[in-house]
Amino acid sequence: MTDRTTAPDRGGRDGGRPGGVVQTFRGPVSPAALGRTLIHEHVFVGSTELDVNHPHPEWDESAAIARAARQLTELYRLGVRTVVDLTVLGLGRDVARVARVAQQVPVHLVASTGYYTSNVLPPFFGTHGPGRLVGGPDPLVEFFVGDIEVGIAGSGVRAGMLKVVTDAEGITEDVARVMTAAAVAHQQTGVPITTHSRPDLRNGLDQQAFLRAAGVDLSRVVIGHCGDSEDIPYLRGLMDAGSTIGMDRFGMEHVLPDERRVAVVLELLRLGYADRMVLSHDAASFSRVTPPSWRAVHAPNWNFGNIPRRIVPMLLEGGASPEDVDRMMIDNPARLLGSAR
Numbered sequence: 305m306t307d308r309t310t311a312p313d314r315g316g317r318d319g320g321r322p323g324g325v326v327q328t329f330r331g332p333v334s335p336a337a338l339g340r341t342l343i344h345e346h347v348f349v350g351s352t353e354l355d356v357n358h359p360h361p362e363w364d365e366s367a368a369i370a371r372a373a374r375q376l377t378e379l380y381r382l383g384v385r386t387v388v389d390l391t392v393l394g395l396g397r398d399v400a401r402v403a404r405v406a407q408q409v410p411v412h413l414v415a416s417t418g419y420y421t422s423n424v425l426p427p428f429f430g431t432h433g434p435g436r437l438v439g440g441p442d443p444l445v446e447f448f449v450g451d452i453e454v455g456i457a458g459s460g461v462r463a464g465m466l467k468v469v470t471d472a473e474g475i476t477e478d479v480a481r482v483m484t485a486a487a488v489a490h491q492q493t494g495v496p497i498t499t500h501s502r503p504d505l506r507n508g509l510d511q512q513a514f515l516r517a518a519g520v521d522l523s524r525v526v527i528g529h530c531g532d533s534e535d536i537p538y539l540r541g542l543m544d545a546g547s548t549i550g551m552d553r554f555g556m557e558h559v560l561p562d563e564r565r566v567a568v569v570l571e572l573l574r575l576g577y578a579d580r581m582v583l584s585h586d587a588a589s590f591s592r593v594t595p596p597s598w599r600a601v602h603a604p605n606w607n608f609g610n611i612p613r614r615i616v617p618m619l620l621e622g623g624a625s626p627e628d629v630d631r632m633m634i635d636n637p638a639r640l641l642g643s644a645r
């Protein structure tokens with residue numbers, strides 16, 4: 305399945321930069337040791353201030369930790385070896401809590417940094433930073449670089465991926481500030497950037513334009529949530545400009561059924577894009593945004609095991625080769641995650 309002629313070959317199985325390491329909850333590992341990787345997942349999604357003041361009725365911390373540990377242990381049995389937790393600031397990130405899960409599970413967990421906002425940042429950022437009331441350097445840059453180089457919140461767990469968000473509001477002033485800080489942190493550390501995008505608005509193109517202007521090599525960027533789209537010319541354009549696309553919402557059948565997500569991946573494989581796609585679910589073991597009781601009724605396939613259980617067999621049945629699957633699940637994540645300095 306290689307027809308593509310428009311984009312340069314950036315290498316497959318040996319495409320990870322030699323000597324790179326990937327920071328995980330258990331410390332640095334070699335990119336070659338990552339194995340099958342889910343590059344866009346969430347262990348726990350919350351809202352820290354709400355959780356303190358108005359805990360969700362379905363939340364029970366020790367039960368949630370035990371449940372996540374069971375699910376991730378089962379995932380290892382299904383052949384997955386690494387899960388990237390893209391729960392950044394704004395989504396209730398609590399690395400100490402995830403570390404309690406990581407201690408119990410055989411899969412590698414990778415933490416991330418960045419800021420999840422589609423519109424405005426909290427007031428703290430309005431008064432801190434160059435030219436602002438309190439002044440000082442931009443705290444976003446300090447947070448992102450510190451999370452990557454030193455570790456998150458004193459845990460020693462270092463972030464392996466950066467995440468930014470643009471949505472219907474476009475690149476607002478605060479979103480631009482987050483993206484600029486992510487670009488700076490990326491350039492200092494080599495850690496790749498992923499995005500939350502809205503493919504129905506084709507805004508991955510705006511993300512690419514912004515990041516390119518900020519000096520980011522687009523081959524170091526994953527345009528996330530592209531799996532929500534069936535717009536082949538749009539998706540090809542993002543990949544032809546150098547980026548990898550996240551076919552990263554398998555199981556979100558309330559947005560697009562998995563059969564149609566699979567059909568798009570198969571079409572792009574036929575067009576030769578095996579080295580530009582990554583597969584994931586954007587699932588969560590617990591999310592207060594869409595709590596377990598809602599998911600059980602409305603999105604029964606939206607869980608960490610969906611890709612190994614249902615999607616890989618559908619891809620193979622539809623004509624993908626085992627090598628195509630390895631490219632998307634092993635080589636491409638290793639190439640992206642493995643070039644941090």
Ligand SMILES: [Zn+2]
Pocket residue numbers: 344345346390586
């Ligand atoms: Zn996500």
